[in-house]
Amino acid sequence: MIRDTSRQDTKIEAAPLWKNPKAIKSTLALGFAVAFLTWGINAWHSTGSVDHTLSLSRINIAQVERGNLVRDLVVQGKVIAANSPTLFSPAQGIVKFSVKAGDSVKAAQRLASVDSPELSSQLAQEKGQLNQLSVQLQRQKIQAKRQQMENQQKADLAEVNLIAAKRELKRSELSMEKQIISLLDFERSKDDMSRAKLEYRQAVQNAELEKESLTFETQTLELQLSQQQLQVEELERRVRELDILSPVDGTIGSLAVTQRSAVAANTPLITVVDLTSFELEAAVPENYADDLGLNMAVAINLGGSELPGEITAISPEVINNQVIARVRFTEAQPQNLRQNLRLTARVLLENRNNVLLVKRGSFLDQSGGRHVFRLNDEQQAERVAIQVGALGLRQVEIVSGLQEGDQIIISAAEELESAQLVALKK
Template identity: 75%
Template structure:
């Protein structure tokens, strides 16, 4: 009988590999090797994660610090005469110049004459009318005196009649008591006294009214004379202005008419430039127009010298995207200033104290002031977002994104254009 294999099979329990010291040692070595490989890969990836590399010799580095920032604006300007009056013809006529363009003149010096027969004839007519009215006024005053005397005489005669009537009434009263006169004569004396009183009263009132009327007529004529005198004085002033004199010490800038030319009234004739007083006419970009203000301090650069000044006028219109401002020298004006001399001016717009700031550089134009590359301790530069504030001539205010003591790249480079992490090489 053949026996089957059931008796040959023996069930065995597998042993746990964790209980074998040799296997545990090998597993530990494997894990350590894998960790080393992963660390190496990560280190290799970290080393090669930079987007670009730039030599430090090509870059400018600046530190963020805290201090005072002066917000300013540098503009170009030209020197112009602060006082350059243009003289006009006072009337229609023929002009005769006594000077030429470029001549040096003094205040009060005769520059030109305008021959105006029409104005001179008008002055003569008005003067004659003034003399006529003056004579009439004198005649009116004499007539008024004569009339006042007549009025006074009438009042005095009425008073004499009144006095006589009063005496007649007293005489009639005495005669009536002695029965010398009749009742009719007494009453007649009373009526004569009443009539004399009335005539005297009316004579006084008429005298007062006529005196007032004479005074009124005299005053009316006096006003006419005064009015005519004003017209004569005005015409005389215009005739005197036919001799055109220099209002200031200076130089003749230009002649607007030719010699012996016929000119109309209020026609410009010539310009006098006062060389003792100059101002700077500066062109300011229109986006800074709202920041300008009168009496704002200005620092004028003239051949390395810094001269103080202030804004005295701001043009209300914008021409070619610029606003013209006038700057006056506040200190002693330089003696070597010339018309149309080109100078640089620094307008002090604002002064901010205790703010974070950094040196101004080309990185502002490259990123529009929105980013900066900050240096880390691994000789790398990381692109970080920033917010800038006021812009100064040499510095810029940092509102956020950087801290005091941080170092950033202030110059521009093509490698930084799209790089997030930049390696810096010596």
Template identity: 50%
Template structure:
């Protein structure tokens, strides 16, 4: 009897071909992955360090106009804050308080000075006295002139009478009706009459000159005294202290009703239309600064144009103090000591190769940069020129279109090639 072989039969699974293809695909993926690992290993082996692209800041070299400038911090100061002084010794009375707004020529304080008031009255009395003397002298001069003219006229009449007597004496002498003594006497009378007439005329002329001199001298005295009175009147008017500008009252130097000496400070007034910005510039830029250099002052998010108005001749704490003045319109609502930022334009460079300014410049003073080449960044030597607040000029080492790492590369200071991963 033949035995049944059903126990040796094996049931075949129809899905086995699919498992074959799945295994083949897994093997292919394994080979690809292994190739990628090998490639990556080789790439990383040829680089000094590996860094993620997301951790970097990149910039592209391009031809552009560069403004070589510096950003500085500053504070608002009053360009015109006059201090008012007492014109004389006295008692001060303030008509305002610190911080009050005042108009130009507004009376803001008064000084009561009895001594100045008394002196003014005395000099006014002296002026009236000298004016009276001048008027009296003019009247006296007219009287003297009249008397001198009368004396001259009488002397002239006496001269005519003596001349007539002389002619009569000559006729009588020719006819021998008078003695020689009487004839000589007539001649003497004529000579005396001529002398008196001449002296009377000269006295009248000198009297006129003397009167003119005295009148002129008294007029000068009147003018001198009038100037003295005018000056004292001016000082008296200045006892009403007026604001020279429109602005705000600063500090009051004294208390109300305090005794004050002549030329002692009373208060300050801040001109609201004349503000400047005082900035501190690093010593390294001191030689580059110049008067009238253009500046941009940032106030409440807006830039206002101005210029460098003054530069301190000395350096303190490695900084130079400079004053910036607004040009044209001035920002509203500026306050003393308000903090502002400003940008001073040192130089303009047109159509030069430039890269964005970044922290890489500070690593080695901008002598090298990492240039992207594919998935790698290679360090190349470069030469920088003008450096602005936003861009830096590239003199040598790069070309337009090159992409460089602009972020801080100090951690790669000793590496020359970087592998950039996504």
């Protein structure tokens, strides 16, 4: 008979867990693993969203503050003569210069003369016509006096005939009352009286009408003479202008033609430069052309000092992506100015008070002024969308996105191009 195996097994009592070395090791290993995993997860949460790490020595940081922004523009320019008139030939002829380029001249000094035979001949003809009209006017006045005397004589004779007819009629009336003359003779006396009245009245009227006609003809000749006199005076003025005089004190800039050249009317001959009055000709970039305006203030840098000026003219055309503006000195002109001297000027475009400002930096070029990296309390810089306003020479206006006291990165770095959050380290 086969017995069971109950007698072959030996019952072993289970030992407590704290007395088991293997269990203790396993528990400790599991605890360390959980702790390390928790630390890794926390570390990942704290640094996992940081895109890059930048050293503070590689960046420039500026603080947003409130103040006044002067929007200006620095331009380069050259000093030019404000007054440099060009003189032209008044008529066709041969020009003869009395000066050379570079000579100093005074106002009203003769610079050149133009010999114009055509203009001189025309003046002589017009003067002859003027003398002829003057003689005709004198002849007309004499003729008018003679004609008026003849008309007055006719009127006087008609008046004498009228008086005689009145006397004859009165005699006929007396004779008719005494029956000395016939009725036919009396009627004839009355007819003679009526004829004499009519002739006298017509003679007086003809004399007055003839007088008006002679006066009108005399006035017509006087008007023709006056008109001819104006033409002669105009030609005399043009002949006087054949002597070209300097309009200002200055220097001869250039001669447009050579000596004894044949020139047409209105041909440029000579340029006079007034060295007592200068202006600055500044080249302004095209994108600032809309911001320019007349009488806009300009600070001109001369030898380290700033001189006040203002814009007096703006060119309507764009040349080489630039607009030319004329700037004059508003105060006493410096004595050490010379033509073609290169100067720097600062155009004061705009002045804005009590706005948010930040120092200008290369972040404008990198981000286009659409966003910046603002520093937080955890040694990090986060991307923030902003809107910039006026751009000054040293500062930029912040319209939105930042507050007073914020610190931002104003320098450019490759790590900032696509990052959202950047860690900073010393």
